Amino acid sequence: VSSNIRVGLLHSRMRVEEKLLRDALVAEGLEVELVDDRELTLTLGEPVRRWDVVLERSVSQTRGLAVLRVLESWGIPTVNPAPVVAACASKLETSALLEAAGVPTPTTIIAFSPEAAVNAAAELGFPVVVKPVAGSWGRLLARLNDRDAAEGLFEHKGTLGGPEHSVFYVQRHIDKPGRDIRAFVVGDEVICAIYRESDHWVTNTARGARTRNCPIDGTLREMTLRAAAAVGGGVLAVDLLEDGDALLVSEVNATMEFRNSIDVTGVDIPGHVARHVRDVARGARVAVAV
């Protein structure tokens, strides 16, 4: 039965996730148009009116966010909303919002010159972790074990990295137990969580980490929902670190990948997302009607 809700599925490549999401949307009775962001043109002042809601799945954060900004200006509801995606695209912005909301995160210092970054690392105490302010899939992460390494890395970033790499994001290293936790949020629910296990200190699945189901207890649920709310909520993957008995939120992802998390959790992640997309479209219709 068609609900006559028309979904634009914004994508670049068609990865496993996009195919699963497309199938889940169709299974919910929604009409789906695949929209390749590389072929898309948007004329400002001439709103496209053929989508009731757009699900943004661009592999490029820059393109995805640019499209969302235009759709937002046209009043088209999106999953996720542009401000949420913008908040998650910048680790600095994410950290600032988490701090403002009182969500525990690893101590982070922002510095603006190689020399100041070395001093920040020494202040935190080695080892420290350095991340690009914008980045994903574990790219360009560095763990610095001593001052010599810090001086070398920050000089290279300052000299070779371009302006965006001259904002130095330096974070206390958390001696996690060979894993981190990724919790999946859809709307106001934590639908499942996984451990990402690796012998390497970087535990991204894009870097080969193994996944295992993580039971959701009250603390994990509460921390995850607080982190999601801090960036504006929606469909989000919240990454958490175990620091002894404490949980710290390290980052929040707005265009989450989940291919390795369905089987281990037994949760129909794309189905949850599809129903959320439907609800967002229906909510917008109700708002217009009121």
Next chain:
Amino acid sequence: MCPECGAPVALHAGVERHEVVSCPGCNTELEVMSVDPPSFYLAALEEVDWGE
């Protein structure tokens, strides 16, 4: 046919446009431009803003 090495590339069932496949001849990543008839272009290399 792979645009890099010219090897024939067979598509498995269910493959669709914009999916990325590997050339069996040279392992180059190819993006499917058309399923029927099969055609490909070289998949873009990962860029710094790609991700979640």
